[in-house]
Structures are given as C-alpha cells and as structure tokens.
Amino acid sequence: MIELTRRATFSASHYYWNDAWSQEKNEQVFGRCARRNGHGHNYTLEVTVAGDPDPVTGFVVDLKWLKDVIENEVLAAYDHRHFNLEVPEFADNKLIPTTENIAIAAWKRLEPAVTRAGGAQLTRVRVYETPEIFAEYRGEL
C-alpha cells in the first residue's frame, strides 16, 4: 500500500457568521473573520489516495486523472468564489466555511469520484488556509 498526494491551490473569500447568534456574539467569537464584507485566502488543498501500484503501469492512479478530479469536483466550485454566497454546501448559512468544514466538504466532493474509479481509496484531505494553518480530514473515524 502506498499513498499518493496531489496538491492544488484555489483562492476564495468567506466570512464566519452564525445566524443563530447576535452580532455581538458573532464578533466576540469570530473576531475579524465575522466582518460581513468578507476576506480571502489562497488555499492549498492536498488530496491523498492510497492503493497498490498497478503491476503493468506502476501507477496507483494516473496523476493527471487525479488532477482532473480535483479540478472538476472541488476547484470548479471553490476557486475564485465566495463560500458564503456561491458555494452550495455553505450558502444561505447552511455551514460556516471554516477550514475544518471546507476540508470535510472537499472530502465529500472527492470521495464518490475516487471510489467510483476503483483502484484507490481516498485517505486524507488537508486544506491550508494560510501556510501556518491547516485542517485535515480522514473520513469518519
């Protein structure tokens, strides 16, 4: 078993806001992240799949295929978008677009495509919000 990780970047804006709370409480909990005009980040996404290399090709999966999956399933929806306004799983206050929730949401977008292709399984999604902060999701424990 070998793990293969592919990195991609996307740029998006967001703010943190819980509609069930007062403005004061949102500002108290989320600080600058609660400003309603939002702010942005350059995110780095790391996607890890695991499997055994195919005896003929030597590939676990084709890196180009994995690049396309990341592009089609995640970047097409997230890159140069506003999470709170444009991304379905976060819009209308459904989900606060923290780095934690983005990691879980990216997993949910990627997992069906990886599983459908066979040959490898998704084992890890890591999302860097800045070079100093990342959240990692390995599926339901």
Next chain:
Amino acid sequence: MLSASHRLHTDVLSNEENRATYGKCNNPHGHGHNYVIEVLVGGPVDPETGMVVNMATLDEVVQTTVLERFDHTNLNFDPLFVNQVPTTENLTRAVFGVLRTALPAGTLEYVRVEETENNFFQIQGE
C-alpha cells in the same frame, strides 16, 4: 534531494497504449525531476545519547544507499527498473526497501518522495 531522469514505458503495452497511459511521460528520450526524499525514523530516545537515531548515521545511510545509487542517473537503467516502470510509486518502494534494510531494525516510520512540488508518494513502515 536527488536529480534523475526517467521515461515511463512498458513493453507489456503497445506504443499507442503507452502514449495513452503515460502521456508526455512516455516521450522517447525521457525527462527529469528533482526528487525530494523525506525519511522519518522513530523510536525511544537512547538514554546515553539522547538520540533516536544518530543524524550522522541517518545521513550516511541515505547518502550511500539512496543518493549514490540514484542521484544523477537515468532510473530506467537501474537494475530495479529493468522489469518495472520507474514511476514515483515504484521509486518510493525501492527507496523504502533499501532504507528499511540499512537502518536499525524497526526505526523506519515512513519514506516520502516528492516528484514535484505538487505531488508526493509515501509508504508507512509497519
């Protein structure tokens, strides 16, 4: 870091199938990468030395078993890759294998090989 060239091609497949499978990695004259090798060792800290593994020993092992063998070479010509394609998956397995043999038993936790800044491959120790 090791700099090496490779070409992804297998005689099991036709030229067309090789081209379809490997794309530009199948170009006949090969191409190269700067591979970054990350080696993690683990274990109890020796009470006499305060070390898990002496870093000088680790450097020496990586230098002699991995870098001297693969750095500035064409991977397709290494005996390991006569019968298997030098994908980074297979290079990672090869590096993991030689390091597990060369390092003190049970200390190798993982080997990671970064082919480019956008992808890497990792094998965990037992």
